[in-house]
Amino acid sequence: MTPELTLDPEDWEKLKTLGHEMLDDMLNHLRDIRKQPVWQQIPNKVKSEFNVPIPIEGQDRKSIYKEFKENILPFPLGNIHPRFWGWVVGSGTPFGILAEMLTATMNTNVAGGEQIANYVETQVIEWAKEMLGYDLGASGLLVSGASIANLIGLTVARNSKANYDIVKNGVQSSKKNLSFYGSTEMHGSIDKTIQLLGLGLNSLKKIAVDKKFEIRLDILRDTIEADINAGNQPICIIGNAGTVNTGSVDDLNALAEIAKEFGMWFHVDGAFGTWCKLSPKSKNIVDGIEQADSIAFDFHKWMYINYDVACVLVRNRKDHADAFHFVGDYTTHLKRGTGSGEIWFSDYGPQLSRGFRALKIWMTIKENGIKKLGDLIEQNIQQAKYLTEIIKNDKKLEILTPTKMNIVNFRYNNESLDVDNLNKLNEEILYQVQEKGIAVPSNTIINGNFAIRVAITNHRTKKEDLEVLINSILDIAEKLC
Numbered sequence: 077m078t079p080e081l082t083l084d085p086e087d088w089e090k091l092k093t094l095g096h097e098m099l100d101d102m103l104n105h106l107r108d109i110r111k112q113p114v115w116q117q118i119p120n121k122v123k124s125e126f127n128v129p130i131p132i133e134g135q136d137r138k139s140i141y142k143e144f145k146e147n148i149l150p151f152p153l154g155n156i157h158p159r160f161w162g163w164v165v166g167s168g169t170p171f172g173i174l175a176e177m178l179t180a181t182m183n184t185n186v187a188g189g190e191q192i193a194n195y196v197e198t199q200v201i202e203w204a205k206e207m208l209g210y211d212l213g214a215s216g217l218l219v220s221g222a223s224i225a226n227l228i229g230l231t232v233a234r235n236s237k238a239n240y241d242i243v244k245n246g247v248q249s250s251k252k253n254l255s256f257y258g259s260t261e262m263h264g265s266i267d268k269t270i271q272l273l274g275l276g277l278n279s280l281k282k283i284a285v286d287k288k289f290e291i292r293l294d295i296l297r298d299t300i301e302a303d304i305n306a307g308n309q310p311i312c313i314i315g316n317a318g319t320v321n322t323g324s325v326d327d328l329n330a331l332a333e334i335a336k337e338f339g340m341w342f343h344v345d346g347a348f349g350t351w352c353k354l355s356p357k358s359k360n361i362v363d364g365i366e367q368a369d370s371i372a373f374d375f376h377k378w379m380y381i382n383y384d385v386a387c388v389l390v391r392n393r394k395d396h397a398d399a400f401h402f403v404g405d406y407t408t409h410l411k412r413g414t415g416s417g418e419i420w421f422s423d424y425g426p427q428l429s430r431g432f433r434a435l436k437i438w439m440t441i442k443e444n445g446i447k448k449l450g451d452l453i454e455q456n457i458q459q460a461k462y463l464t465e466i467i468k469n470d471k472k473l474e475i476l477t478p479t480k481m482n483i484v485n486f487r488y489n490n491e492s493l494d495v496d497n498l499n500k501l502n503e504e505i506l507y508q509v510q511e512k513g514i515a516v517p518s519n520t521i522i523n524g525n526f527a528i529r530v531a532i533t534n535h536r537t538k539k540e541d542l543e544v545l546i547n548s549i550l551d552i553a554e555k556l557c
């Protein structure tokens with residue numbers, strides 16, 4: 077008789093031995109990460125290993141792990157390294173690795189039902205509200221990233237302010253154009269959301285910013301009034317608590333007031349800036365965030381939690397559930413047994429099957445306490461200020477934006493070059509810093525200037541790492557000029 081199949085190992089002891097080896101290797105890898113290049117170009121030979129026919133028969137686990145060590149582990153984005161400051165990417169923690177293993181072992185689906193993962197996620201959401209000083213009656217949901225958190229917040233905004241049953245009738249039944257407002261510095265996930273909501277990008281009114289890259293309140297007000305006069309329907313103001321380009325923060329209290337005055341929803345995209353709230357010294361930077369009707373923020377950026385996890389909070393629980401609640405015959409919530417339980421997270425977002433993202437947050441917060449996490453956030457802010465000072469004190473370097481929190485934009489300046497050549501020079505400097513494996517800043521454009529951009533959401537960074545970056549940039553630039 078053919079034995080019945082399973083994916084469990086025949087020899088558990090052999091798998092355990094390999095598992096222990098993997099765990100030791102990975103913790104050693106992280107311990108010694110400073111000695112590694114931050115990033116390196118992937119050789120074509122390695123890339124070609126990922127363009128092969130699908131295996132028909134299984135392979136030896138040890139050889140698969142060997143391939144991982146040779147062809148995968150050495151070629152990451154680089155964000156676990158102390159000198160990674162590109163885009164806004166978090167660094168994760170060693171305990172987070174272990175948490176992910178525990179999560180994978182439980183391998184649960186956190187749609188709902190009577191299971192402990194629901195209570196852990198609820199606990200994490202309660203802690204989030206407490207940390208932000210937010211309405212304790214609010215609902216919340218863990219999602220994959222702030223992009224999805226924005227999508228959920230703005231879906232609830234659209235549905236609850238549309239003045240007609242959008243769930244039943246859809247956006248096409250509106251005679252009025254539903255308008256959303258935010259600054260030109262809004263993250264691209266807002267554009268994507270507006271498209272997904274079926275509104276079209278013309279419904280997203282991008283308001284100019286001032287010199288501090290904060291939304292111009294006078295223009296916002298004029299635009300809303302003009303829209304009303306034109307027969308459009310203002311739905312929502314989106315405030316930035318930490319823009320991706322510069323880390324600027326809109327006047328959130330003023331935005332809350334304007335939203336109230338016009339009967340609009342107030343959503344805050346606080347993907348990373350939200351966490352200033354944890355630092356007693358810097359929490360005032362995001363004053364007013366607690367007035368939002370909904371907030372989107374990441375745990376995987378500036379809370380250092382392993383990828384991927386973010387959160388959306390919605391003040392009005394009913395509005396939130398109304399946008400997503402759906403019970404099929406096959407998911408009827410029962411009174412007892414596995415299908416009971418008060419909490420069905422699938423009622424608060426588009427996903428039915430969901431991973432247990434809460435465990436790594438719960439474990440990391442318990443491991444460190446929020447005081448230490450707040451101190452680390454403040455440390456990153458102080459590091460950004462330190463870097464800003466170094467740049468300001470060197471005539472060859474130029475700061476391009478004010479440093480409000482953890483983002484520094486600057487360039488190498490050579491007065492004999494015009495803008496185009498200066499942009500090309502700084503682009504080349506960036507390539508070389510990355511290709512030499514020294515550091516990974518990223519890039520943006522500030523008023524037409526190519527900027528080298530450092531965003532510090534890294535608990536491994538030390539001030540001396542920032543000195544390494546600057547010395548390398550000066551060195552590379554000298555050779556290029």
Ligand SMILES: Cc1ncc(COP(=O)(O)O)c(C=O)c1O
Binds near residue numbers: 263318374
């Ligand atoms: C301000 C802001 N909003 C939203 C996002 C999107 O977040 P995620 O990449 O977690 O989806 C980012 C990402 O950098 C961001 O900086």
